Amino acid sequence: MSEAVPRKLKVATVSLAGCFGCHMSFLDIDEYLFELLDKIEFDRSPLTDLKHCGPCDIGLVEGGVCNAENVHVLREFRRQCKTLIALGACAINGGLPAQRNHLDIGHCLQAVYLSRPGLAGGHVPDDPELPLPLDKVHPIHEVVRVDYFLPGCPPTGEAIWRFLSDLIAGRTPRLDYPMLHFD
């Protein structure tokens, strides 16, 4: 309180059933990353390679929920992050991975690992280390409470920067018309 410099906000990020496109877009804010790093520090994130999330101010979740591990990680984020943000189309509505939702997961696995032409002696992977897939891919708001949603496939770097700088400054994030898009 008596310090001149305010405490840095802790930010965690993760990609669940996503393609890392949203993270790439995040990195696309280019030189603003320096400005951002004056105000935040990263906790768990692909950028730090930390495996668990400590108490954080902001959690950014890319991707929907497609397997049991995603559920655990998402719940950890919700527990640890004061503000949880669904980043990008897949986190918001399941996106591309959810395009399997009208297919039977058993048939999908068999088609890929057993009956695919040119495949000899295949078997459906059953290593206990592998997280079990869910029968459907879900948007993250169907599993935990989500505070903000930042659409886009991916959202542009510009939109992510605007959103985060609003949030960090204590304003309710709001995107200008051209920044809000679903594709």
Place this chain on the structure above:
Amino acid sequence: MSASHGRPKKGSLPPGGTAHSAKGAQTSATFLLDGQPVPFDEGQTILEAARAAGHYIPHLCWHPDFPPHGSCKLCIVKVAGRHVSSCAMPAKDGWEVESNTPEMNGERRALLQMLFVEGNHFCPSCEKSGNCQLQALAYDLEMTTPRFNHFFPDRPVDATHPDVLLDFNRCIFCELCVRASRDQDGKGVFALTNRGIHKHLVVNAESGCLGDTDFSKDDAAAHICPVGVILEKRVGFAVPIGQRKYDARPIRVVAMEEDKP
């Protein structure tokens, strides 16, 4: 509900814009739309009169060439504490109509959210993206989340027609294609069947396939779908992102500009 009958046939084709609307001439009937006076002719609906006076009210199932359908409810406004569909409700002198208010827009947003979760709207792979009225309304009303749980229904596409693809995943049951094919093309290619959550669009052929009808890509019905169901083949994604219809400007601006002669 019989608003469609006896309605003066104007609204859509106004060569003179608002020329006809009551600037003191035949009628002095006026209602207030969000506090702004809107003149109207007897029998004109709230939406038509508002539009003729340059005010946009959101809509999906309404189209200037057809009688009101009243199914999507995006056009809801509040009159004397009651919700009415402005596309179907004839205006009355002295009414105070609320449309562009946080309350009405919140309800419209909820309706959009229900439409999104009821179908499969994966915009990044949709050829209509950027030109889609459902998506454009979602942008304009700042719908950032579908909010409800997704249904993820199974709706196989129909690719049997040589020139046109049907992707039922995105149908919002506005019946514009049904009406256009029946009333303008004289073909009756489409129909809605079943009710409630089981309602869906069907093709009028024994096989159920569009390829077995006399549907043509030059039909009015081929160009009327407000979303990405009826798509001409081999022309998708021609316009780059950034230059599509609603990329830079919201639907409420684009729609009013399209009305201009």
